Amino acid sequence: TRPYGIAFYPPGDKPQWVYVANSNSVVRFAYRDGDLKASGEPETIVSDIPSSHHWTRDIAFSPDGKTLYLSVGSGSNTAEGMGARPKGGVEEWARSAPLGATWGAEEGRADVLAFDPDGKNRRMVATGLRNCSGMTVQPATGALWCVVNERDELGDNVPFEYATAVKEGAFYGWPWYYIGDNEDPRHKGARPDLAGKVTVPDVLIQAHSAPLNIAFYEGGNFPADYKGDAFVTLHGSWNRNVRTGYKVVRLKFKDGKPTGEYEDFATGFVIADDAVWGRPVGVAVANDGSLILTEDGNGTIWRVTYGDGRS
Structure with a gap:
């Protein structure tokens, strides 16, 4: 169910x-x-x-x-x-x-x-x-x-x-x-x-970003400064005059504590004021250190890696 x-x-x-x-x-x-x-x-x-x-x-x-x-x-x-x-x-x-x-x-x-x-x-x-x-x-x-x-x-x-x-x-x-x-x-x-x-x-x-999932990064594939940070999927707004969300952001941590800052990590899902092709939902870290993302605009799963030409 x-x-x-x-x-x-x-x-x-x-x-x-x-x-x-x-x-x-x-x-x-x-x-x-x-x-x-x-x-x-x-x-x-x-x-x-x-x-x-x-x-x-x-x-x-x-x-x-x-x-x-x-x-x-x-x-x-x-x-x-x-x-x-x-x-x-x-x-x-x-x-x-x-x-x-x-x-x-x-x-x-x-x-x-x-x-x-x-x-x-x-x-x-x-x-x-x-x-x-x-x-x-x-x-x-x-x-x-x-x-x-x-x-x-x-x-x-x-x-x-x-x-x-x-x-x-x-x-x-x-x-x-x-x-x-x-x-x-x-x-x-x-x-x-x-x-x-x-x-x-x-x-x-940001209001109406619709965060849906969170995962902390402890893998070895990304650069060392990613360790301890968290990824959050933003599914996107439905009731806001100007769009927000539709991306994956990285929450910054220092010594295990949040700094309160976040930055864009995966964007490009919005193609126009009235059209998007992807809405991020799930995020997880695989054993090899890659990041797994799901989105329900098309029902796809993405694997994000660093430095091997397939990112």
């Missing part, structure tokens, strides 16, 4: 399972090195995941293999179907729910969840992430990172999309705030209790 995320378990050289995130579940298949097709039926690990609207579910494992992370996007743009107040009122809800958790039709959404590898011990990692469509673990630090599509209909340049380390227990703003204490005017005055409690993301990306 709309499979999107994929992760091998346990992390490392000899995985025994391949996990796949459907829109409404996480399943796994038995796996051995070299398998090109499933040797058996899928086993459901996580079920009862809300699947409508933002349906891209990404998954990642912690470096020690003890935690399975799952991203669940919101069910609307700005929580239109959530309802004005939870049962018992906002104050009662806030006392018992994680910081910034949503209710009603948005309960259990716009967040990152964690499970044991067998799908048990469900818990909340972070909230207020409107659509964390791509996740990965930073090799240098073991930190979980995600790229987030922010809300629409606030103008061409508001709010920024972003890439960020996902901090345990953090609230990133959706739907009441964005990029810190900037209040969404459509929810003005609704949650004053959350003011000053919004975690500001690490790297801001």
